[in-house]
Amino acid sequence: MILYFTGTNNSKYAAELLGDYLQDEVVRIIDLIKQKKFTLNSEKPYIIVAPIYCYRFPILVEDYLKDCTFLGNQEVYCIGTMQSQSGKSGKVLKNIFETKGMNYKGFTGIRMPNNYYIMSRKKAPHPFANQITMDKAELMLALTAEDIENHKKIRKDDFSPFPYLCSYVINPLFVKYQPKFKVNDNCIQCGKCVNECPVENISMIDGKITFHNQCIQCLRCIHQCPAKAINLKKTEGIERYTCIDYKKK
Ligand SMILES: Cc1cc2nc3c(=O)[nH]c(=O)nc-3n(C[C@H](O)[C@H](O)[C@H](O)COP(=O)(O)O)c2cc1C
Numbered sequence: 001m002i003l004y005f006t007g008t009n010n011s012k013y014a015a016e017l018l019g020d021y022l023q024d025e026v027v028r029i030i031d032l033i034k035q036k037k038f039t040l041n042s043e044k045p046y047i048i049v050a051p052i053y054c055y056r057f058p059i060l061v062e063d064y065l066k067d068c069t070f071l072g073n074q075e076v077y078c079i080g081t082m083q084s085q086s087g088k089s090g091k092v093l094k095n096i097f098e099t100k101g102m103n104y105k106g107f108t109g110i111r112m113p114n115n116y117y118i119m120s121r122k123k124a125p126h127p128f129a130n131q132i133t134m135d136k137a138e139l140m141l142a143l144t145a146e147d148i149e150n151h152k153k154i155r156k157d158d159f160s161p162f163p164y165l166c167s168y169v170i171n172p173l174f175v176k177y178q179p180k181f182k183v184n185d186n187c188i189q190c191g192k193c194v195n196e197c198p199v200e201n202i203s204m205i206d207g208k209i210t211f212h213n214q215c216i217q218c219l220r221c222i223h224q225c226p227a228k229a230i231n232l233k234k235t236e237g238i239e240r241y242t243c244i245d246y247k248k249k
Helices: 010-022 029-034 059-067 089-099 127-149 163-176 192-196 220-224
Strands: 002-004 026-028 039-042 046-051 069-072 075-082 103-111 202-205 208-211
Touching (some): 002 010, 010 026, 010 046, 010 075, 010 127, 046 059, 059 089, 075 127, 103 127, 192 202
Parallel strands (some): 002 026, 039 069, 046 075, 075 103
Antiparallel strands (some): 202 208
């Protein structure tokens, strides 16, 4: 069973590619949380796919994995999609699964197009550069799928400076931070952000888009807004990003 979380669909793409290769079912963690489904059963190994946010899996994913009971096959693989650095994500996940007595088979980080450029008034990566990144990602995912099929361990091969500091000190500060989104006059009140927010952090109140205090900073609202109306400090006018659809491809 392949479980995934995504903000801008990179991890969805990765999960669906793995599902195709391994002929396994692909399930959205958000749907399981909404259905309050905390007991799973799978004949095949569990594969968890999620983006890296500040050197760890999103807190919502870590919490779900801690709360969940995994029946059936006890092998578990973790795959982070990321720009380049996963810190000690693998160690955190190893602890979660070994506490449950499961057979933790490793973590690997797959480099995919970065969706965080938006915080620093940078230009979106050129589509051609993203295409090259995606081509490499596909290769790495196929090799990882082969390892999983052969029940081999998988390994992290990225390097982060000060990984303990990043994953165990900076990440908890990042998790507490609530970004201050602004909605400009381009908003067409289509409600897409309300529907797309994975943690129901956005509401339309009296015709105004309103943010609450449960944001996990996936940036889906910014990237999916058809009018580019949702912004953080430096995002006005910057290109948005959403990964291509694996199935349509
Ligand atoms: C809030 C946030 C924090 C991020 N932190 C990291 C990071 O620590 N290391 C990294 O390599 N990439 C980081 N990224 C980039 C994403 O992990 C990467 O683009 C990922 O593939 C996005 O996956 P998704 O499309 O499934 O959401 C971050 C992205 C966001 C939105």
